[in-house]
Amino acid sequence: MSAQIKSISFAGAGNVATHLARAFNNEGYPVTGIYSPGMASATVLASEVGAKVCTSIKELDQLADLIIISVPDHAFSEVLEALCPTQKIIIHTSGGLDLAGMREKAAKCGVIYPLQTFSKNTVVNIKEVPFCIEASDKELLEELHTLASSVSDVVLEIDSEKRRVLHLSAVFAGNFSNNMYAVAAEILKSAELSFQLLHPLILETARKATLQAPLEAQTGPARRKDHVTMEAHETMLEKSDLYRQIYELLSKSIQENYGKEDV
């Protein structure tokens, strides 16, 4: 257990806040207060973890030693302003926000960035999720290490600059690959084919990327420089400018990785 942190409150009740609140609450760090402007999501999460629904941000300050701000980046400054000044520890969960911006407002501040895609209704094995931490001083860094280690086996000290890069890479590996699944689902729908047919391919493509470098694992017409198939596919996509553009750009991206090599 952390020496300084006995209770946690949350500003925000979205996907990340929900998974963190569940995890910390389960590991003996009671979640005591939750505020979110929408109220509805705060009410749901508060009832799940036994916390109080707060009607103002400032209320969070009285309820816990550590306040986790987990809101979209564009809303962060406003929430931080509303909380400060405070003697409590303030944490954000964002991949993209620097610690420096917080230090001007809060004396004791830090970051806990869990590198995973979270949806409220999907159970995640949080033990395997890399928790990237950063703090305003060494003592707090140790506290956050203890806290994060209570829920995850992978806790890393990562500075703001590297965290930004990590977040950007996660957008490609997670958000964009999911968009590729969504486009595939849409294409199949047009031919009344089940998206389920792609499940083994999707799982295997992901699994392979964990066994060998993605560059080695690459297959398909662009890798083979099979221009006949690529042209046929672009013709099939002519009804959707967007999908055709994606096809062209990503085929180009793949081809650029393999030079003139023939496979």
Next chain:
Amino acid sequence: MSAQIKSISFAGAGNVATHLARAFNNEGYPVTGIYSPGMASATVLASEVGAKVCTSIKELDQLADLIIISVPDHAFSEVLEALCPTQKIIIHTSGGLDLAGMREKAAKCGVIYPLQTFSKNTVVNIKEVPFCIEASDKELLEELHTLASSVSDVVLEIDSEKRRVLHLSAVFAGNFSNNMYAVAAEILKSAELSFQLLHPLILETARKATLQAPLEAQTGPARRKDHVTMEAHETMLEKSDLYRQIYELLSKSIQENYGKEDV
């Protein structure tokens, strides 16, 4: 066991040919001959499955009841020409080639299209791979059903038009998502961060797509319409026109799916 098919030979010794030859050979359909223009890959595969390395395509005709042509689409016609005329059953494994094109040349012909990404050195659970089959006549379709069912639990009769759509969707769900992993790996490398950090995210993103529709599973800045983060990411990518273009296009693709909804 199939009544007509007692042995199989292969024109081609690439990723698909390799996995099919292993699987059929294991299930009691001896692979007797392998031809590939490169010779080297044919020699490797032939020695693995105990087949003869053929020095001409026509030799395949004398060695088996069924000849599987598994070559890049652009090379297919030439291989088929070299084999015909023949009394043997001719099969191709392509997502993109119509059956009609084969019927003009070969009386008994069909398709076995395994919907999966195959690399020679990666073991795949072939029982779960959807095998899409098509044939020139009903009797042969039944033979192919028996043959495909010997290695896979998921055998489907899919016509040429639907198979083309399935292949196109697989390029998005498999090849393009793998390219997203490759771009992510490249971005991490620039900051000396390990690609391993993304493994849980990649696996979870894939797993989620099999549990809920990808449209529901989508997370990230584009889904949240978090323009501050998107602009910051594009600035970070300014050294690579290609990656910046991909970022813009796929963020647009995600945003178009969610209209004016705020999440």
